[in-house]
Amino acid sequence: MGSTTTTETTASNFVRDIILDDLKTGKYQGRVHTRFPPEPNGYLHIGHAKSICLQFGLAKEFGGKCNLRFDDTNPEKEETEYVDSIMENIRWLGFDWEDRLYYASDYFEQLYEWAIQLIKSGKAYVCDLSAEEVRQYRGTLTEPGRESPYRGRTVEENLGLFERMRAGEFPDGTRTLRSKIDMASPNLNMRDPVMYRILHAEHHRTGDKWCIYPMYDFTHGQSDSIERITHSICTLEFEDHRPLYDWYVEQLGIYHPQQIEFDRLNLTYTVLSKRKLLTLVREGHVRGWDDPRMPTLAGIRRRGYTPEAIRNFCASIGVSKTNGILDLGLLEHFVREDLNKRAPRVMAVLRPLRVVIDNYPEGQVETLEAVNNPEDASMGTRAVPFSRVLYIEQEDFREDPPKQFFRLAPGREVRLRYGYFITCTGVVKDEKTGEVVELHCTYDPATRGGNAPDGRKVKSTIHWVSAARAVDAEVRLYDYLFDRPNPNEEGVPFTEFLNPKSLEVVTHAKLEPSLAGAAPLGRYQFERLGYFCADLDSTAEKLVFNRTAALRDTWAKIEKRAKEAE
Numbered sequence: 001m002g003s004t005t006t007t008e009t010t011a012s013n014f015v016r017d018i019i020l021d022d023l024k025t026g027k028y029q030g031r032v033h034t035r036f037p038p039e040p041n042g043y044l045h046i047g048h049a050k051s052i053c054l055q056f057g058l059a060k061e062f063g064g065k066c067n068l069r070f071d072d073t074n075p076e077k078e079e080t081e082y083v084d085s086i087m088e089n090i091r092w093l094g095f096d097w098e099d100r101l102y103y104a105s106d107y108f109e110q111l112y113e114w115a116i117q118l119i120k121s122g123k124a125y126v127c128d129l130s131a132e133e134v135r136q137y138r139g140t141l142t143e144p145g146r147e148s149p150y151r152g153r154t155v156e157e158n159l160g161l162f163e164r165m166r167a168g169e170f171p172d173g174t175r176t177l178r179s180k181i182d183m184a185s186p187n188l189n190m191r192d193p194v195m196y197r198i199l200h201a202e203h204h205r206t207g208d209k210w211c212i213y214p215m216y217d218f219t220h221g222q223s224d225s226i227e228r229i230t231h232s233i234c235t236l237e238f239e240d241h242r243p244l245y246d247w248y249v250e251q252l253g254i255y256h257p258q259q260i261e262f263d264r265l266n267l268t269y270t271v272l273s274k275r276k277l278l279t280l281v282r283e284g285h286v287r288g289w290d291d292p293r294m295p296t297l298a299g300i301r302r303r304g305y306t307p308e309a310i311r312n313f314c315a316s317i318g319v320s321k322t323n324g325i326l327d328l329g330l331l332e333h334f335v336r337e338d339l340n341k342r343a344p345r346v347m348a349v350l351r352p353l354r355v356v357i358d359n360y361p362e363g364q365v366e367t368l369e370a371v372n373n374p375e376d377a378s379m380g381t382r383a384v385p386f387s388r389v390l391y392i393e394q395e396d397f398r399e400d401p402p403k404q405f406f407r408l409a410p411g412r413e414v415r416l417r418y419g420y421f422i423t424c425t426g427v428v429k430d431e432k433t434g435e436v437v438e439l440h441c442t443y444d445p446a447t448r449g450g451n452a453p454d455g456r457k458v459k460s461t462i463h464w465v466s467a468a469r470a471v472d473a474e475v476r477l478y479d480y481l482f483d484r485p486n487p488n489e490e491g492v493p494f495t496e497f498l499n500p501k502s503l504e505v506v507t508h509a510k511l512e513p514s515l516a517g518a519a520p521l522g523r524y525q526f527e528r529l530g531y532f533c534a535d536l537d538s539t540a541e542k543l544v545f546n547r548t549a550a551l552r553d554t555w556a557k558i559e560k561r562a563k564e565a566e
């Protein structure tokens with residue numbers, strides 16, 4: 001498995017403890033074999049990453065294997081596009097299933113035979129109740145269910161009908177194959193669950209070969225068994241399905257893997273249901289599955305996150321037996337921590353204000369040396385051009401500075417990063433609007449590199465770019481996709497909680513010339529502004545950058561927002 005980072009911690013967790021115990025007792029002869037079983041009905045998201053890191057991570061830690069298995073039993077919602085993106089995203093995260101790529105649909109024939117086996121042993125029957133009737137007969141948590149009037153069919157009758165179901169003789173929904181367990185079981189999943197349904201639908205792999213499809217519960221455990229999985233790790237909602245999982249493998253007398261459930265990842269300001277993510281894409285609330293605001297791996301990647309940051313996040317959160325909701329700020333923390341170490345610093349001005357250095361020679365361009373990463377000397381230095389006309393950030397100047405504002409103001413001296421001290425001597429305004437459009441300054445040639453020989457201090461250092469050499473770029477600034485910590489409230493369509501300000505496009509940012517030709521997905525720290533990466537839309541003619549994350553932890557901001565939403 002291609003992970004290279006050394007910062008990942010293998011946090012202790014209860015799933016790992018179970019495996020350690022099984023290794024001690026020799027339960028699976030020292031084997032550890034897990035699997036990641038996505039349904040190809042959407043793109044992978046950060047919640048899947050938690051599962052992937054757990055499954056592949058445990059296999060790696062114990063010298064075992066992890067399979068990739070597409071759980072493709074539902075022909076109606078599944079598409080090849082999703083299969084491809086899932087594989088790409090897992091590889092990008094740094095994991096490798098080697099030659100162990102499987103599809104549940106590869107097991108359809110074997111599952112069919114197993115269904116026949118259960119019919120023959122009197123454990124399954126063909127039921128003519130409609131889906132609605134099956135629901136009515138099932139009972140409730142407080143009331144037992146009623147037995148289907150078709151429960152008493154003979155083995156021969158059931159075999160004949162099931163064969164005809166497969167042969168396509170009956171329309172969709174007219175019959176099902178059900179297992180004969182216990183209509184009074186306190187566990188609703190055990191009340192004669194459906195094993196097969198009739199569905200005349202084209203499957204992304206088997207085409208029109210089948211018109212009956214096995215249900216998830218009749219597929220999953222047996223697929224695990226076929227692949228000789230040792231630990232079938234899944235999320236908590238399957239806890240109530242475990243007795244059924246066990247029942248099928250026991251009735252069939254086949255190898256019995258062990259199902260273990262852990263908590264789903266939930267994040268504030270985020271939806272992780274594939275149905276909801278699909279709605280966002282279909283209704284055009286985002287630009288696609290890989291929109292940088294999406295919690296999909298494709299989106300997070302485009303946003304500039306590194307696989308290492310995601311793996312570190314997943315390792316740090318561990319697993320538990322209760323579902324909770326984590327702060328989105330925690331994920332941001334891990335990308336900042338990673339990019340701080342590896343992203344080269346550059347200077348960029350998002351909202352430019354023109355500055356003319358009156359005492360700097362016209363037409364002259366000199367080269368200053370800037371450090372690429374103060375955290376890592378091996379990243380070296382680069383040349384940054386300095387000239388008479390510069391751009392600084394509009395918000396780094398105030399004509400009437402408030403008390404705590406130490407940046408540029410009339411008559412005040414500040415340091416230009418890696419440059420000189422400058423003093424503001426004049427302000428040019430738009431005659432009509434009164435808006436400040438240009439500053440006039442003087443520079444002190446003795447302060448080259450950023451220090452005054454006479455020891456005088458300035459209170460702030462601001463970033464800048466040379467107007468003569470700047471390159472233009474579009475910069476996309478992202479905020480949370482939703483306007484409240486929990487957009488998953490019952491009874492309200494989640495799209496009501498979309499944050500209208502989740503995307504802000506800055507069209508005329510000015511970047512230092514070293515960024516010309518930045519490769520898509522190249523990651524940088526724009527000094528004082530945050531982490532940014534070149535977007536996939538970026539070309540040599542038109543640079544486009546995404547803000548991955550603002551610089552500082554936004555805990556305070558998060559808390560403030562949480563209060564506002566209360």
Ligand code: ATP
Nearest residue numbers: 037038039047048050051234235264265272273274
């Ligand atoms: P949804 O309910 O949104 O459709 P799902 O759980 O059905 O999601 P699958 O494609 O079946 O999605 O998921 C594949 C694997 O990823 C499963 O083992 C599932 O338990 C796990 N998984 C999905 N979502 C999360 C999550 N939020 N946190 C942890 N694991 C998850």
Ligand code: MG
Nearest residue numbers: 037038039071
């Ligand atoms: Mg699922």
